[in-house]
Amino acid sequence: MPAGSPEPEPDRPSDVPASEPPAPVTIDDLYRTHRMGMVRLAILLVDDQASAEDVVQEAFAGLFRNWGGLRDTQAAIGYLRTAVVNGSRSMLRRRRTARAYVPPHAGTARSAESLAILSTEHQAVVSALADLAPRQREVLVLRYYGGLSEAEIAEATGLSKGTVKSTASRAVAKLGDLVRDRS
Numbered sequence: 001m002p003a004g005s006p007e008p009e010p011d012r013p014s015d016v017p018a019s020e021p022p023a024p025v026t027i028d029d030l031y032r033t034h035r036m037g038m039v040r041l042a043i044l045l046v047d048d049q050a051s052a053e054d055v056v057q058e059a060f061a062g063l064f065r066n067w068g069g070l071r072d073t074q075a076a077i078g079y080l081r082t083a084v085v086n087g088s089r090s091m092l093r094r095r096r097t098a099r100a101y102v103p104p105h106a107g108t109a110r111s112a113e114s115l116a117i118l119s120t121e122h123q124a125v126v127s128a129l130a131d132l133a134p135r136q137r138e139v140l141v142l143r144y145y146g147g148l149s150e151a152e153i154a155e156a157t158g159l160s161k162g163t164v165k166s167t168a169s170r171a172v173a174k175l176g177d178l179v180r181d182r183s
Helices: 027-046 049-069 073-099 112-117 120-129 134-145 150-157 161-182
Strands: none
Touching: 027 049, 027 073, 027 134, 049 073, 073 134, 073 150, 120 134, 120 161, 134 150, 134 161, 150 161
């Protein structure tokens, strides 16, 4: 070795860089790790698994189409969450328009198996969620089922942080009233 040149560290071969950057996030990685969480979120917003899966699939397709334009792949999860919320809103709007608010038929009801595994209290809350205004339902689902902060909910829904806070407060009060009335 020439005099004055640094010696390689004994634990690391000389051809390995000192600090390797983390492997880039791919759309496949995001799909594998976040698809089911996004489907659960969409189910709570649209109350139909098939429609929820369609919404999530459209969100991932949109992400794939715009993947090259992303400045930060770490922001992709926020993009997906926003796309799922917006897609759920669009689906609900289309449903409302198509049937001019005719109550959903029994074909869209939850399966007996899924209801059997829910506790009675959880069933009452999920059932009462359907009676909330769409914005209130979105905020509560994102907050308590999605575990998002007020700032993240504001970003995902396009609402101000103050509106998220007041909507959540009113929704929790109304949800409590609905659950008490049903018991």
